[in-house]
Amino acid sequence: MSYPLQIRNLVKRFGGLVATNDVTFEIEQGQSVGIIGPNGAGKTTIFSQIMGEIRQTSGTIKLYGEDIGALSTSDRIRRGVSRTYQVPRPFSDMSVVENIRVGLMPDSIWQMVIRSPNRDREIELALSVGFAETDLQRTPSELSMGDLRKLEMARTMATNPTVMLLDEVFAGLTVGEIAQIAALIQQMRKDGMTFLIVSHDLKALEPLVDTAIAINQGGIIAQGQFGDVMANETVRSSYLGTA
Amino acid sequence: MGLRWYHFVLWAAFIGGMFMLPEFASKGTLRTIIFANFLAIFAISWDVLSGRTGYISFGHPFLIGIGAYTTAILTKRFDVPVEYSIPIAVVVTMIGGLIVLLPALRIKGSYFALVTLAYMELMYQLVQVIRPDLTGGTRGISGLTTLTRGAVNGYYMSVSLMLIIALAMWLLMRTRVGTALSAIGMNEESVRGSGLSPTRLKFFAFLTSAFIAGLGGAFYVHYLGSIAPRALFEINFAFTIIVAALIGGASTIIGPIVGAFFLTFLLEFLRPILPGAERYFVYGGVALFLYMYQPKGLYEIFMRGWAKLRGTRT
Amino acid sequence: MTQILIQGLLLSGLYALIAMGFTLIFSVGRVLNLAYGAYLMVGGYIYFYVAQTLGMPKIAGVLLAAVVGCAMGLLKYRLIVRPMKGDHVAIEISTLILAVVLQAGIVLVFGDSSKILLPIVPGVIQVAGASVTYNILAATLASWAILGGLYMFVRKTHVGRAMQAVSMDKKGAAISGVDPDSVNMITWGISGTLGAIAGVFFASYTQLSPSMWVAPLIIAVAVVIVGGIGSIVGTLIVAHIIGFMEIISVAWIAPELRGVFTMLLIIGVLIIRPQGLFGREEL
Numbered sequence: 001m002s003y004p005l006q007i008r009n010l011v012k013r014f015g016g017l018v019a020t021n022d023v024t025f026e027i028e029q030g031q032s033v034g035i036i037g038p039n040g041a042g043k044t045t046i047f048s049q050i051m052g053e054i055r056q057t058s059g060t061i062k063l064y065g066e067d068i069g070a071l072s073t074s075d076r077i078r079r080g081v082s083r084t085y086q087v088p089r090p091f092s093d094m095s096v097v098e099n100i101r102v103g104l105m106p107d108s109i110w111q112m113v114i115r116s117p118n119r120d121r122e123i124e125l126a127l128s129v130g131f132a133e134t135d136l137q138r139t140p141s142e143l144s145m146g147d148l149r150k151l152e153m154a155r156t157m158a159t160n161p162t163v164m165l166l167d168e169v170f171a172g173l174t175v176g177e178i179a180q181i182a183a184l185i186q187q188m189r190k191d192g193m194t195f196l197i198v199s200h201d202l203k204a205l206e207p208l209v210d211t212a213i214a215i216n217q218g219g220i221i222a223q224g225q226f227g228d229v230m231a232n233e234t235v236r237s238s239y240l241g242t243a
Numbered sequence: 244m245g246l247r248w249y250h251f252v253l254w255a256a257f258i259g260g261m262f263m264l265p266e267f268a269s270k271g272t273l274r275t276i277i278f279a280n281f282l283a284i285f286a287i288s289w290d291v292l293s294g295r296t297g298y299i300s301f302g303h304p305f306l307i308g309i310g311a312y313t314t315a316i317l318t319k320r321f322d323v324p325v326e327y328s329i330p331i332a333v334v335v336t337m338i339g340g341l342i343v344l345l346p347a348l349r350i351k352g353s354y355f356a357l358v359t360l361a362y363m364e365l366m367y368q369l370v371q372v373i374r375p376d377l378t379g380g381t382r383g384i385s386g387l388t389t390l391t392r393g394a395v396n397g398y399y400m401s402v403s404l405m406l407i408i409a410l411a412m413w414l415l416m417r418t419r420v421g422t423a424l425s426a427i428g429m430n431e432e433s434v435r436g437s438g439l440s441p442t443r444l445k446f447f448a449f450l451t452s453a454f455i456a457g458l459g460g461a462f463y464v465h466y467l468g469s470i471a472p473r474a475l476f477e478i479n480f481a482f483t484i485i486v487a488a489l490i491g492g493a494s495t496i497i498g499p500i501v502g503a504f505f506l507t508f509l510l511e512f513l514r515p516i517l518p519g520a521e522r523y524f525v526y527g528g529v530a531l532f533l534y535m536y537q538p539k540g541l542y543e544i545f546m547r548g549w550a551k552l553r554g555t556r557t
Numbered sequence: 558m559t560q561i562l563i564q565g566l567l568l569s570g571l572y573a574l575i576a577m578g579f580t581l582i583f584s585v586g587r588v589l590n591l592a593y594g595a596y597l598m599v600g601g602y603i604y605f606y607v608a609q610t611l612g613m614p615k616i617a618g619v620l621l622a623a624v625v626g627c628a629m630g631l632l633k634y635r636l637i638v639r640p641m642k643g644d645h646v647a648i649e650i651s652t653l654i655l656a657v658v659l660q661a662g663i664v665l666v667f668g669d670s671s672k673i674l675l676p677i678v679p680g681v682i683q684v685a686g687a688s689v690t691y692n693i694l695a696a697t698l699a700s701w702a703i704l705g706g707l708y709m710f711v712r713k714t715h716v717g718r719a720m721q722a723v724s725m726d727k728k729g730a731a732i733s734g735v736d737p738d739s740v741n742m743i744t745w746g747i748s749g750t751l752g753a754i755a756g757v758f759f760a761s762y763t764q765l766s767p768s769m770w771v772a773p774l775i776i777a778v779a780v781v782i783v784g785g786i787g788s789i790v791g792t793l794i795v796a797h798i799i800g801f802m803e804i805i806s807v808a809w810i811a812p813e814l815r816g817v818f819t820m821l822l823i824i825g826v827l828i829i830r831p832q833g834l835f836g837r838e839e840l
Contacts, residue, residue: 357781478768478771521664531658534654
């Protein structure tokens with residue numbers, strides 16, 4: 001059986017610093033896994049390696065059984081894995097729908113020229129993440145952090161992923177915005193999306209995940225049901241810095 | 244592509260107006276406009292790559308020069324007819340530009356700018372010393388076939404070329420390619436994160452840009468009838484092209500055209516007052532001021548004014 | 558052979574000085590100052606005006622050039638770079654326009670023709686069978702002295718280390734209490750000063766002309782691309798590589814091909830090791 005995402009012995013060194021220390025885990029189809037850990041533990045680094053933004057020092061990354069470790073970021077996205085970023089990176093001079101348009105584009109210049117944008121799909125995606133009709137023409141400078149996160153999710157969804165990596169998607173949001181995004185994620189889970197979610201906000205994270213992986217200093221210190229991981233002594237002291 | 248009726252009307256008016264110009268303008272003005280047309284072509288060429296993606300190229304004179312010298316050498320030294328030398332020149336420009344600039348395109352935009360700057364200097368030195376028998380060395384080549392005779396015919400040739408290029412690029416940039424290229428200029432990482440390959444897009448933009456530059460350069464040299472390295476591979480020429488595109492409005496097609504005309508006429512206006520290189524002081528100053536006030540150029544200034552007018556109407 | 562060695566060393570010292578101001582800005586501010594060559598141009602012309610036209614002592618000329626260079630750097634930062642808030646494209650464009658405006662300004666004030674600077678230190682000396690002007694020797698020695706001073710400054714002083722911090726990680730430096738704005742101001746000031754002094758020497762090596770800002774910019778560009786950012790020593794080494802390559806191609810191959818090998822080196826480095834020979838893993 002091929003897992004949507006399978007990581008084996010992932011290692012990343014920056015000179016003398018070991019940022020990712022022999023990380024191994026897999027995610028099953030439709031599962032939602034939370035990644036927790038203190039600041040600087042290396043959670044985002046793992047994401048970056050999965051997406052190919054950073055080249056791993058050693059280890060394998062498999063997407064549905066295929067080794068994607070040597071592929072470019074855009075190739076990996078074409079194969080179904082996509083992520084959001086801690087700091088949203090929208091296209092500053094484009095409207096909400098135009099932003100989504102970029103996510104919907106085929107990676108072929110010929111196709112870009114001869115086929116028009118799918119405006120219905122753009123609007124559909126924008127509305128699905130919670131934008132109102134009046135928001136569609138607004139530009140990033142007019143949007144709140146919550147809206148920017150929603151935009152990023154819409155653009156990520158536009159690439160039609162089967163595995164979604166969410167990096168600190170709740171940071172800096174109001175309670176209402178958190179509820180909105182949480183509802184969106186729950187809906188996508190129902191529709192069968194596989195998730196890997198990094199979050200500091202453990203309260204918001206708990207209802208959204210099936211299992212959790214705790215990371216400290218680049219390595220996995222606990223895996224399993226969310227409650228069990230949270231009760232783990234090593235995990236608790238890692239947050240307090242006494243590990 | 245979202246073409247509306249007013250697009251057709253505006254373009255028709257534009258084309259019609261340009262063709263009727265010789266009825267109203269003097270020969271002298273026509274010659275100035277010919278220069279403006281060619282500058283517009285070069286500015287559009289620059290904008291397709293640099294205005295959109297933010298990979299500022301200082302090497303456009305480099306590309307224009309390859310096109311110009313190729314056709315000049317082929318027609319003058321090897322008696323190749325113009326109908327062949329011009330297409331060949333365009334292809335050579337694309338290939339030559341690619342060989343030289345491809346490594347730089349793959350990396351950060353700032354490095355690209357630096358490399359194009361360096362290559363310009365290099366071409367200036369090289370063309371004077373490599374095979375001066377072919378290139379004419381420091382003095383260049385003169386007595387080339389001219390395609391037209393007289394100001395009016397020259398005008399029609401230049402304006403037709405400019406309008407064809409402008410229309411073609413306008414249509415191309417209205418497709419999603421234009422959106423993608425502009426996206427690169429805003430956030431290249433996010434383009435990659437959207438599943439697109441920025442390198443391939445930059446490659447395409449560069450080839451298109453080189454195509455136009457080579458075409459424009461080849462026709463230009465057959466209008467002038469001569470070619471000299473000093474005029475071509477000069478930082479001031481690059482500067483003029485860039486400023487034309489920016490002041491008019493980068494990432495648009497009408498912008499570079501407007502900018503080219505504005506600059507050309509400004510220079511002509513300043514000529515009796517400040518004959519030498521001092522003109523650049525004024526017009527560089529104007530450029531700097533305009534750019535810092537509104538980096539999106541005259542096009543944006545116009546659009547905002549237009550929107551304000553319509554806003555008060557309703 | 559010794560001729561080549563000596564000429565190479567001399568030229569490389571000058572190139573190192575020229576490149577250093579440019580590299581500083583790029584590594585600390587991550588910004589391309591395309592008007593960098595203009596510091597050299599203005600510095601050279603001020604020296605010319607003070608020392609030759611006015612007839613004042615040469616050292617006054619050099620000092621004034623340095624002061625004006627520093628002021629230019631600070632002004633440029635305050636008026637152009639800072640308002641643009643790190644928009645790289647906008648800064649590249651603005652500095653280019655500025656450079657052309659300055660060139661035109663020089664033409665307005667001093668005229669279009671090139672001028673020969675009288676040697677700062679007259680006389681010729683025979684070193685190991687090669688004749689070397691005191692002028693070039695003084696320029697190179699001064700370059701080394703200045704670079705040595707700069708190295709000490711960056712390594713040992715508080716401010717210098719702050720600059721290093723900002724160049725490595727701006728946010729991290731800010732969190733540690735370093736004010737990136739003042740660091741940037743100081744860096745631009747130093748860059749301007751270095752540029753102006755380099756300009757005086759460069760002008761005495763070649764000649765003074767309003768378009769003289771392009772060549773040093775290209776040299777600085779070559780050093781930045783080939784050497785990468787983040788290491789003063791690296792910049793020095795690369796300046797020597799380029800300097801020697803030029804001397805060798807002039808002496809043994811052909812004078813016209815002087816810049817060609819530098820270009821080939823740039824292409825090669827871009828393909829094989831884009832972050833530069835001594836660059837930190839950036840790209």
